[in-house]
Amino acid sequence: MRLSRYFLPVLKETPSEAQIVSHRLMLRAGMIRQQAAGIYSWLPLGFKVLRRIEQIVHEEQQRAGHIPLLMPTLQPADLWRESGRYEAYGEEMLRIKDRHKRDLLYGPTNEEMITDIFRSHVSSYKDLPLTLYHIQWKFRDEIRPRFGVMRGREFLMKDGYNFDLTYEDAMHAYNRHLVSYLRSYERMGLQAIPMRAESGPIGGDDTHEFLVLAETGESEVFYDSEITDLRFGDRAIDYDDVAQCRAVLEEFTSRYARTDDTHDAAAFEAQVPEERRRSARGIEVGQIFYFGTKYSEPMGATVVNDKGERVPVHMGSHGIGVSRLLGAIIEASHDENGIIWPEGVTPFHAGIVNLKQGDGAADAACESLYSALKAKGLDPLYDDREERAGAKFATMDLIGLPWRITVGPRGLKNGVVELTSRRTGESEELSADAAVDRLAQIYAPHL
């Protein structure tokens, strides 16, 4: 993309309404615009990151064998009356009447609807196991929306639901989700720690939240410092292998790690040596639940088992806060000059800064670099505006592209451009070809 033709409305001033850094930076970088309390437009740069995150979630869910579909944003109230949650959900549920005075609601989650889909179409244990998921806009009418997309009202969530014949099968689905979530977050450049948590209004016995450590987190968390050394990395995993998935769960959840809801000071002291006890703040970016037959029983989601008996299925639900992740990533990765995107989610792979727009050699070198990067499957942002170098650098720093290539007449005389890392600030002079090769290599795991 050429910046002269893009729509990137960066703000010079820091908006006064934003209390936390990710909200400030998303506004300043022209990523979002508030349209009503807790309701945002995703401007082009924000939309690009949202799509990259969504894409990672899709890929990792499908790798785990989970099947995508798409449920609508609006739901009939009757489904929620069946489960008993229509009255129970309270004022966070946005209730709507259509022109025929029928009760609808804007879905805050989809247990009822997916259970309805299941019971209408599945009747034999032979069709299990089954995990269906979607990535769809949800609405929760928060009384005080704030922190930008971190606590918005209209938000994008991936929610997945497993249907299994037995408790054991459902626990395998639970573990599979844990593994796929670890992979997803790592691809986004995040460390998200599974912590034992309370189940909240969805209900459930076994549940872990995934928390990203950040000063602005809404939850206080307590954990064994050894946990932060764990990485899933690029190990191979067979999602059908029960023991393998369980081993990952055990590796990542055997050490003490809890949110304040479930924190037990005595257990913390008993289990963790003092020098490894940590308390910090965390941002919740996902949660996995096993809730058994809580919905399948009242809603009649049953299958016939191999003995010919009709039994309710074991279910769980598993969520990733897709839109909220943008805020979480920025909270975890920024400096005083702006955002620092991890390579896995950056809106553009590299910025090209032309130090002297209008100079024949500089323009030609930038054009050729731009084409060469695109030919490698990379997505560059070329700042071709007639602006001072300082202003161009400030924009690139603010919007946080991990790599910048600076092209100017002086370097070109020596046959070099400058490649700069946003994270370290380190620069290196090298030929344009070498810069392209380097970036292709850096991004190979992400393409």
Added chain:
Amino acid sequence: MRLSRYFLPVLKETPSEAQIVSHRLMLRAGMIRQQAAGIYSWLPLGFKVLRRIEQIVHEEQQRAGHIPLLMPTLQPADLWRESGRYEAYGEEMLRIKDRHKRDLLYGPTNEEMITDIFRSHVSSYKDLPLTLYHIQWKFRDEIRPRFGVMRGREFLMKDGYNFDLTYEDAMHAYNRHLVSYLRSYERMGLQAIPMRAESGPIGGDDTHEFLVLAETGESEVFYDSEITDLRFGDRAIDYDDVAQCRAVLEEFTSRYARTDDTHDAAAFEAQVPEERRRSARGIEVGQIFYFGTKYSEPMGATVVNDKGERVPVHMGSHGIGVSRLLGAIIEASHDENGIIWPEGVTPFHAGIVNLKQGDGAADAACESLYSALKAKGLDPLYDDREERAGAKFATMDLIGLPWRITVGPRGLKNGVVELTSRRTGESEELSADAAVDRLAQIYAPHL
């Protein structure tokens, strides 16, 4: 995807509520499920096609230089009060009150919001031309939703908005949209004819609708039969070239083609020789509008021009009915056995039918074919169920994959599999390798 692990709830019986063939086939093929009147879940197969169509629209819009963003589904009523449409829109607008009794609405379209975004961030003619678009769920509270996704209440639409300094620039944007729409529909295997139309509640002077001819179309259309010979094809187009885009518009709109709203029998007779006069029914799958300063004036969307004067921008809006397109494509492409997907939008590129599941040689050949197709970047559906061949064929015909590879012990003895075209029904025996190569070649333009 292996069918044994997929969720494809095909129906044996034809649902009685469905009045038109696309609705019947989408229900029978397990593509959608109605959740409330005019509100559908997109089951896995339907969701896949929806995504393919969405992807084509994204690619063609970006090729034309249009910039994606994403506006929320809910909008504040105040924006619509500014334009005067809040009261005017009538009962099709779904009006909502949140917990603080603030008026929201589920967006039926986005002229107001995009104009608000524009006026907040753009103030100079130097930032023009600009075309922003999104693909987002909309809601129109139809009094009598019907025909499945063809006339749903919650529906997915691409809506784009151009902002230009002058009428001439805006007309170039109009032409650019026309070209990009022709390309998009052709990639989906559709012929959609631009026809002069009425503007409806969005308002506007210049407007064309794109219609797919089909017996079940909601509009009566009148046209010169020469129009159906026109193809955009794979010609190169420079979207910045004003004359080139205008020439395409002229080529595709100079012959008589109108919907019943604008039909003029006298003009039809005067302009079209009798043997070329046609009347038929059509399904509207898109519309382009130029409406000048209808929104920019009341809402204050102005820029400073090169003389230092503040002037309202010229705008247009341009829509493609993404979810409705699934219905339109099926109406235009099916037979008595089911859907016939065009290659550009098919949910899976080919079906593999194993005639003898459990037979060592047949299973191995299918597995190897499955891997070979995936290695070519193709997305096969392997029917690995223990089912009769007839049932497997019926399912493949119903869900409409354009190509089927049939693998059985007898063919394997002769070193061949069978490649069958869904459209023609013609089969050919060839080696598995040759079948893979043939499919890779067929799909090369679509990958």
